[in-house]
Amino acid sequence: MTFTLAAVVARRGLDVSFTVAPGETVALLGSNGAGKSTVVEISAGLLRPDSGRASLDDRVLFDLGAGRPGVWLPPHARGTALLAQEPLLFPHLSVRDNVAFGPRSAGESRARSRETADEWLAAAEVADLADRRPTALSGGQAQRVAVARALAADPRLLLLDEPMTALDVAAVPAQRRLLHRVLAGRSVILVTHDPLDALALASRVIVLERGRIVEEGATRTVFAHPQTEFTRALTFGLDLSAGPAGPAGPAPAP
Template identity: 45%
Template sequence: MSGGSGRGIAGALRCRIEVARGDFRLDARFEVSPGEIVAVIGPNGAGKSTLLGAVAGTLPLSAGRVELGGRTLSRREPGSPTTLLPRSARRVGHLDQRARLFPHLDAAANIAFGPRSQRVPRTRAVRVAHDWLERVGLAGRGSAREDELSGGQQQRVAIARTLAADPGALLLDEPFAALDVSSAQDLRRLVADEIRRLGVPALLVTHDPVDLIALADRVLVLEGGRIAQSGAVAEVLSAPATGFAAEFAGRVLVAGVASTGGSLRLEGAPVDRIRGSGPLPRPGLTAVASFDPTAVRVSSHGRRAGEAPMPGDRGDSDGSSTVWAGTVSALSASRTGVRLAFAEWPEFVAEVPVSRALDPEIAPGSRVRLELRAADVTFAVPLPPG
């Protein structure tokens, strides 16, 4: 029993969304296949909530179309009548970090609410509710009300209520953000299994890399109201194309211009180019390189004032590594160690273990030798506007 109305598996979610809100404009085109989970990441103000609102039907389109399984949910196109189906007619389930249970109903009645609103007979709706309670690990708790359930249990009921309504698509807006690590892990697995079992397309907005790794099939990076990068999870995390995507993945991003021989030409850096692997456009076009800051080898420079320059002082990039000498300008804490910034190249960041934080050789003002292997550098090309 998949849900209340038994209308079966939905088709793909196809979106061409343009929404203008004051000075902000969202322009996004994408498709989500049945059973696929597409994550949407981006900085605050990038348009993530606007995108979900356009799919859910709470925000009208300025232009474009939203289709689910060939059924038009929203449309605003020249020469066609404007369509804006109400939320109740869309079969689009929505789940965020708050369970939002009906406090006057017990757990079973909360779950049965969707089927009952679709005119499913009471006996069958109750059977559906208890089936879902068992599926989410709450068998026997059907009579419990909101204040008798833990936060994780409330979210399990919310998940069951959303899926029991037989949605054709799911919108997941940071549904695990308020849960403890153990509960979040269990519910990620539950949601992923149910989405793929039911075969519905899902959009997942998140700020947590674990959600991407555990749940998503693909990622859309939304910045400034447009999709700046799109790809498989591993591709985006290992080769981010934007500053936000790099920060999300814990990598350092440097921008430049594609050159010959698998390299990126740099401006205003101690080295004239950086080598790596991955796609590059034709020479002369903009591209980016990224690397894990822990991959940078930091060692004592070992040169006193007045001594002859050493290799790397002015920067050197051969086929296997980039070597240069820099002055530590600042130290800052990261989730895994201590990050070093450098006066000569503000974009470049290295990371060392916490155990080296008190090393006088890496104190602010110290000169250090830095080496980054080409094997640890990946290239990417941001999507063009439009």
């Protein structure tokens, strides 16, 4: 899926335009208030921009401008899934039924949507928690269930807004590894403050400053040759000379 977005939100000082290629994870970086969450909200259908257009392949998500009726698809009709900082699971449903909710809403039978849920719970390595209520989960477990729930809906575009922020620091590497595995081949926008998330998960980064794109390119290229003060500070001390880190870590020195 190719995602294209152009949007202006004057009251938030936002004016951006970019594309996410099929199967590409793009990390949105930038200081507090730069506009990252606003981009996610617009893409998910939670915030209406003053003007702009977004599409996922040939499906127009919105097309708005002055003096015409325009197009605005509601969140559930977009084919996007949002994974937020907090897992936001339905407290009255079991873990399995939380994950089954998306496929069930999309018209799958109760039995088939539960099978889909169990497949994604297994992929997120939390199959043993299927019968629990969300209140009986740790923060890390709840985020894994939230990942399973987002993917069970089979989104055309996955929006991750700081999915690691609420986690204990010790739980972050395992969550990063899970995301690395399940994001492969999907079109994803990842908001993060952590350069390690961008390096591990995103092939491209976009840096926002006061609602504008000020830097973008391949993650390692941008980090190795930062053009803005923000990116220079973000990557200070990062050693990018070891080559790309795979699941087994960087290649050993010769």
